[in-house]
Amino acid sequence: MADRTAEQRVALARRAGRPGTADYIAHLFTDFFECRGDRLCREDPSILGGVALYYGRPVTVLGHRKGKSLEENLTCNFGMPGPEGYRKAQRLMKQAEKFRRPVITFIDTPGAYPGLEAEARGQGEAIASTLALMSALTVPAVAVVTGEGGSGGALALGVANAVLMLENAVYSVLSPEGFASILWKDSARSGEAAELMKLTAADLLELGVVDAVIPEPEEGAHTAPEAVYAAVDQALAAHLTPLLKIRDCAGHRYQKFRAMGALAASGREGL
Amino acid sequence: MDNHLFLQRRERLMALKSRREGKSPQVRAVAGKCPGCGAAIPKAELAKNLYVCPECGRHHPIGAYLRLSLILDPNSFRELDERLAAPNALNFPGYDDKLKALRRATGLTEGAVSARGRIDGRECVACVLDSRFFMGSMGSALGEKVTRAVEHAQKYKLPLIIFSASGGARMQEGILSLMQMAKTSAALERFSRAGGFYISVFTHPTTGGVTASFASLGDITLAEPGALIGFAGPRVIEQTIGEKLPDGFQRSEYLEEHGFVDAIVPRGELRAALARLLMLHERGNRRG
Numbered sequence: 001m002a003d004r005t006a007e008q009r010v011a012l013a014r015r016a017g018r019p020g021t022a023d024y025i026a027h028l029f030t031d032f033f034e035c036r037g038d039r040l041c042r043e044d045p046s047i048l049g050g051v052a053l054y055y056g057r058p059v060t061v062l063g064h065r066k067g068k069s070l071e072e073n074l075t076c077n078f079g080m081p082g083p084e085g086y087r088k089a090q091r092l093m094k095q096a097e098k099f100r101r102p103v104i105t106f107i108d109t110p111g112a113y114p115g116l117e118a119e120a121r122g123q124g125e126a127i128a129s130t131l132a133l134m135s136a137l138t139v140p141a142v143a144v145v146t147g148e149g150g151s152g153g154a155l156a157l158g159v160a161n162a163v164l165m166l167e168n169a170v171y172s173v174l175s176p177e178g179f180a181s182i183l184w185k186d187s188a189r190s191g192e193a194a195e196l197m198k199l200t201a202a203d204l205l206e207l208g209v210v211d212a213v214i215p216e217p218e219e220g221a222h223t224a225p226e227a228v229y230a231a232v233d234q235a236l237a238a239h240l241t242p243l244l245k246i247r248d249c250a251g252h253r254y255q256k257f258r259a260m261g262a263l264a265a266s267g268r269e270g271l
Numbered sequence: 272m273d274n275h276l277f278l279q280r281r282e283r284l285m286a287l288k289s290r291r292e293g294k295s296p297q298v299r300a301v302a303g304k305c306p307g308c309g310a311a312i313p314k315a316e317l318a319k320n321l322y323v324c325p326e327c328g329r330h331h332p333i334g335a336y337l338r339l340s341l342i343l344d345p346n347s348f349r350e351l352d353e354r355l356a357a358p359n360a361l362n363f364p365g366y367d368d369k370l371k372a373l374r375r376a377t378g379l380t381e382g383a384v385s386a387r388g389r390i391d392g393r394e395c396v397a398c399v400l401d402s403r404f405f406m407g408s409m410g411s412a413l414g415e416k417v418t419r420a421v422e423h424a425q426k427y428k429l430p431l432i433i434f435s436a437s438g439g440a441r442m443q444e445g446i447l448s449l450m451q452m453a454k455t456s457a458a459l460e461r462f463s464r465a466g467g468f469y470i471s472v473f474t475h476p477t478t479g480g481v482t483a484s485f486a487s488l489g490d491i492t493l494a495e496p497g498a499l500i501g502f503a504g505p506r507v508i509e510q511t512i513g514e515k516l517p518d519g520f521q522r523s524e525y526l527e528e529h530g531f532v533d534a535i536v537p538r539g540e541l542r543a544a545l546a547r548l549l550m551l552h553e554r555g556n557r558r559g
């Protein structure tokens with residue numbers, strides 16, 4: 001794998017032209033049928049979802065959509081969902097469970113949208129209930145962090161039995177700019193923040209937050225997308241196959257997330 | 272094992288800790304000049320009024336032990352996971368020192384206190400976030416404490432009450448802080464599917480990852496008057512949309528109007544409201 005600073009990976013993860021959810025759906029799946037709308041309020045294009053075949057098996061696919069052109073970026077709100085996006089995701093996850101389909105998600109968002117209407121319609125509640133629902137799904141779920149894994153807005157699609165991550169993707173509690181501005185009141189120190197935050201795929205593998213890192217072409221995913229589709233396909237199939245045999249997928253997922261920070265927290269008990 | 276002497280000792284300890292909270296610098300500052308109306312309120316009067324400003328009704332943040340002493344029956348308090356603390360898992364510079372300083376200043380080991388106790392004779396598990404400790408931000412230990420409180424309630428078939436007050440993520444714990452959102456939500460979902468009863472109480476201020484996880488998953492959701500409750504903080508929203516936010520935006524009353532809160536309950540009525548809710552959801556009162 002290429003030797004890069006965290007800051008360089010942040011730039012690659014955000015780079016225009018990097019394959020996104022729509023590309024992965026087009027190249028890894030067949031017969032994709034997009035399902036729109038949350039049935040409550042509106043359609044939120046910043047989350048793309050539907051049903052497709054993966055190696056002949058029906059699956060529910062969901063992911064953040066940033067859009068390819070400026071026009072699409074604006075329609076998709078640069079991949080920053082509102083509550084309606086998460087409620088659509090919930091609707092699709094419930095159907096996946098009903099029809100016994102595995103759930104596959106692609107994560108690529110700067111974060112859930114911090115806007116007035118989003119708050120008015122319960123952004124916090126929408127994310128919380130998505131986390132709760134996804135955690136208890138009785139069908140297998142695999143998540144792939146493909147670009148930016150920004151905060152709770154990313155995690156809402158990430159409570160999966162297996163979490164995979166592209167080599168130059170990043171996943172963090174908030175953006176390095178936000179981190180630097182909160183901690184040092186200086187968003188220009190984002191490079192320094194990126195190093196401290198442990199947001200690279202290698203760091204997260206070590207922390208046990210992701211299960212596998214998917215290598216990218218030397219110069220990044222955008223330089224040879226076909227190779228990336230093949231690598232993601234291979235990793236996805238390798239992680240999904242054993243999950244199809246697990247009887248208690250919800251229990252498996254619970255134990256995985258239950259362990260996050262648990263050992264760390266009990267390490268100093270008796271302080 | 273629970274003999275009378277033990278209970279008395281625990282009670283004295285809680286009383287000591289809540290008295291200490293009544294003397295904290297935050298309380299002294301509020302007494303000097305209420306941030307809501309500017310009035311100077313004698314400390315004793317503020318304490319008598321449960322730290323609600325008698326002039327403007329502003330509900331000032333209070334410490335976790337003080338909160339517990341206001342809602343639990345006398346001699347019923349038993350703290351859970353008292354010594355649970357998080358190490359500096361990411362080796363974040365300066366984090367250890369800051370933790371140490373906060374522990375000294377507040378008498379808390381982490382930003383939440385969990386306890387088992389009774390309200391009007393009904394047993395429950397209560398977990399209280401304390402904004403004096405890193406703004407009640409959710410690190411591994413806080414997430415673990417909340418999760419253990421949920422699991423304890425599930426194991427002993429008790430109702431659960433969580434008082435939230437949080438600035439969001441614990442920056443110094445990075446991604447591990449984020450993962451606590453999944454962990455706590457997953458535990459509550461299990462608890463819920465097992466028939467557990469959970470009351471979430473929003474207090475001022477609750478934002479970020481706590482709003483977007485356990486605080487928003489109550490069977491019943493209460494809020495203290497005037498509390499700031501949101502996912503994104505008001506400043507971030509203003510920067511994003513480039514406008515000033517309307518008055519009352521993200522306050523308890525706004526959330527109630529938009530359908531996210533069952534009831535706004537003033538501090539002085541909270542104990543009675545909780546007691547009634549526990550009675551209404553008592554297992555003996557359930558059919559089927």
Ligand SMILES: [Zn+2]
Nearest residue numbers: 305308324327
């Ligand atoms: Zn006042």
